[in-house]
Amino acid sequence: MNIVQHGNGLPPAFTVLAKPSGPACNLHCHYCFYSEKHRLFPGNTHSVMPDEILEQFIKQKIEAHQANEVSFAWQGGEPTLLGVPYFEKVVELQKKYAQGKIITNSFQTNGILIDEDWCRFFFRNQFLVGISIDGPRHLHDRHRVNKSGHSSFNQVIHAIELLKKYRVEFNTLTVVHRDNSGSALEVYNFLKEVGSGFMQFIPIVERLAPGLRRDGLALIPPGYAEDAKVTEWSVDPLQYGQFLSAIFDEWVRKDVGKIFVQHFDTALEVWLGMPSSICVFGHTCGQATVIEHNGDLYSCDHYVYPENKLGNLADTPLVKLLVSDQQRKFGNDKLDLLPACCHSCEVRFACNGECPKHRFVRVDGEPYMLNYLCAGYRHFFNHIDACMKFMANEFKNGKAPANVMNWVLNQDKNIE
Numbered sequence: 001m002n003i004v005q006h007g008n009g010l011p012p013a014f015t016v017l018a019k020p021s022g023p024a025c026n027l028h029c030h031y032c033f034y035s036e037k038h039r040l041f042p043g044n045t046h047s048v049m050p051d052e053i054l055e056q057f058i059k060q061k062i063e064a065h066q067a068n069e070v071s072f073a074w075q076g077g078e079p080t081l082l083g084v085p086y087f088e089k090v091v092e093l094q095k096k097y098a099q100g101k102i103i104t105n106s107f108q109t110n111g112i113l114i115d116e117d118w119c120r121f122f123f124r125n126q127f128l129v130g131i132s133i134d135g136p137r138h139l140h141d142r143h144r145v146n147k148s149g150h151s152s153f154n155q156v157i158h159a160i161e162l163l164k165k166y167r168v169e170f171n172t173l174t175v176v177h178r179d180n181s182g183s184a185l186e187v188y189n190f191l192k193e194v195g196s197g198f199m200q201f202i203p204i205v206e207r208l209a210p211g212l213r214r215d216g217l218a219l220i221p222p223g224y225a226e227d228a229k230v231t232e233w234s235v236d237p238l239q240y241g242q243f244l245s246a247i248f249d250e251w252v253r254k255d256v257g258k259i260f261v262q263h264f265d266t267a268l269e270v271w272l273g274m275p276s277s278i279c280v281f282g283h284t285c286g287q288a289t290v291i292e293h294n295g296d297l298y299s300c301d302h303y304v305y306p307e308n309k310l311g312n313l314a315d316t317p318l319v320k321l322l323v324s325d326q327q328r329k330f331g332n333d334k335l336d337l338l339p340a341c342c343h344s345c346e347v348r349f350a351c352n353g354e355c356p357k358h359r360f361v362r363v364d365g366e367p368y369m370l371n372y373l374c375a376g377y378r379h380f381f382n383h384i385d386a387c388m389k390f391m392a393n394e395f396k397n398g399k400a401p402a403n404v405m406n407w408v409l410n411q412d413k414n415i416e
């Protein structure tokens with residue numbers, strides 16, 4: 001993928017995921033890969049991005065954007081821990097430095113602290129809110145529990161109801177793990193029932209070292225050379241592909257144009273010959289950095305390790321960190337270290353080896369690692385190929401891709 005560079009060396013629009021509350025959270029999700037990151041900030045007892053860092057981040061990000069629309073993404077940890085006044089300050093700073101540009105905000109939350117004040121703020125400032133929910137109660141509560149180990153389900157459902165009441169635009173983010181991956185249609189139909197029209201299904205894959213690394217982390221990066229095992233909650237590769245395929249089969253018969261699933265939208269993009277809007281399916285990466293609460297900038301949300309720290313905003317301007325040789329190499333390594341078997345794969349155009357974080361499977365005769373989820377993605381992309389070709393052809397001919405629903409139903413009748 002060729003990304004057009006501008007005078008500052010950056011593409012016209014870029015992502016810096018902001019974590020103003022750091023890894024602080026009010027839940028104790030068993031599979032969380034971020035909770036242990038507090039060990040990277042010894043002595044930093046307050047997980048709050050200071051005013052001076054916050055202002056410089058907002059100012060520099062807006063100034064560096066060549067596009068007329070600047071998007072900010074706020075995550076954690078749990079960003080609602082900072083309270084509404086903190087984000088009112090965010091909005092004021094964005095207005096101060098907007099320079100006539102359109103500013104948009106997305107906000108990922110577990111929903112626990114969402115109340116009417118939050119909803120009024122979100123609606124007033126047109127925030128897009130992502131709610132984390134893993135399915136109906138028995139699946140959601142399998143891993144998403146509070147600090148006492150008790151259910152968080154009712155609080156999340158209450159948050160969704162409030163968002164709907166106040167007409168706040170929201171989507172749902174579902175972590176696909178070993179315990180809900182066999183219940184695809186149950187999860188999908190539940191999300192529709194609670195009012196989600198935009199869905200993300202994110203696979204959880206983590207490896208655990210026998211002991212803590214020198215940096216205090218137990219969950220390890222893909223380049224870790226010592227013994228490690230995939231965690232018990234990580235999704236099985238083929239099961240993940242079957243999970244997506246089962247939902248696709250339901251969606252393509254009933255919900256095209258009504259329900260939007262990130263993986264399906266992105267698949268249509270690539271079948272149309274467009275670049276993927278999801279970084280994990282791009283030819284290269286490096287365009288989705290993350291800034292921590294103390295101003296540290298890392299190569300990616302999934303690479304918050306000491307070896308992937310680019311610098312600190314208090315010491316180095318944002319643009320200089322984003323275009324550094326270290327970050328450029330990080331992004332190019334996705335393509336440069338792609339195994340030969342991927343180059344010859346029939347779905348390489350859609351997958352591109354997926355996220356480098358998941359590349360840790362050794363293949364005989366290959367110098368580079370294969371993606372752990374390879375079997376799942378190969379299954380999924382082959383499974384949807386005929387439908388995606390039909391939808392892409394409809395689009396190219398000025399017709400509605402949703403016509404695929406009638407086409408599939410006719411195919412079903414012919415099989416009968």
